[in-house]
Amino acid sequence: MSSRSPNNKFSSSSLWNKYHFFILLLAAIVIKQLPLVSIPFNWLESYFHEISHGIAAMLTGGKVLRIQLFTNGAGLCTTQGGISFVISFAGYAGATLWGWGIYKLASAHKKIAQIFSVLIFLLLLSSIVFWGRDLLTWFILGVLAFLFLLTIKLHKTHYLQRLMQLFGLLILLNSLSSPSYLLDGRHLGDGATLASITYIPELIWVLIWFSIALLALYSLYKTAKK
Incomplete structure (x- = not known):
């Protein structure tokens, strides 16, 4: 029979405290390379991109007509009214802000991570009810809502905190790479809109x-x- 000494526990804890950002970042990079595992997290970044368009529209006097999400990670937020420049800029910038905010709030306190996870879950449910208009979008939003429901159900808030930090980094990594897809020569999307x-x-x-x-x-x- 073996036992783990207090010194070993202290050493592991110290290593985690010192390198936890790099451990989570490495885990996020690995997950991004796994074809099936990465799919829900691509959807997550796409959702925060589209909901950022929607929030920008509402904050500038417009409204959201519908949100569409696709299996390849693409999305579309149809709005009416509002300030076009702010709405177009908010997609990629907003997804980055969501990723950064999720990590920061999860890092602040375990209870804050839990509360924020509940709020995102409720936001996803609201998106299903008010802005989803097709089966595929409802399915993707449902998967994302279930993902956050699982984090809420975790008995140990310590694990929820780490998962939320991982989600934040995955969203940020996708925010780093996704704008490059605009450079496809077709002059479509937010970059082309802002250019015009x-x-x-x-x-x-x-x-x-x-x-x-x-x-x-x-x-x-x-x-x-x-």
Whole structure:
């Protein structure tokens, strides 16, 4: 029979406290490379991208007509009214903010992580009721809602806290890479819309969104070091 000494427990705890950001970041990078496992997290980033468009529309006097999500990680938020520039910019920037916020709030306290997980679950349910219009979108939103329901049901809030941090990093990593998909030569999407509004090339907007995501990731790294 073997036993684990208090010193070993203390050593493991110290290593986790020192390197937990890198451990979670590595786990997020690995998950992104797994074809099936990564799918729900691609949907998650897509949802936060589209809901950010919707929130921007509502905050600028418009409204959301529908949200559509697709199996390949693409999405569409149809809005009416509001300020076009703010709505178009908010998608990629908003997804980054969601990822950064989820990690930060989960890191602050276990109870805060639990409360925020409940709020996201309720937001997903609201999206199903008010903005989902097709079976595929309802299915994807249902999967995401179930994902957060599982985190809420975790008996140990410590594990919920780590899962929420992992979710935040996965959203951030997707926010880093997803703007590059706009550079496909078709001049479609948020970058093309902003280019037509401001006459600033689409590439510049892609670089801005990439920089925001990179700064958010660096901010979490600096906080973890402290």
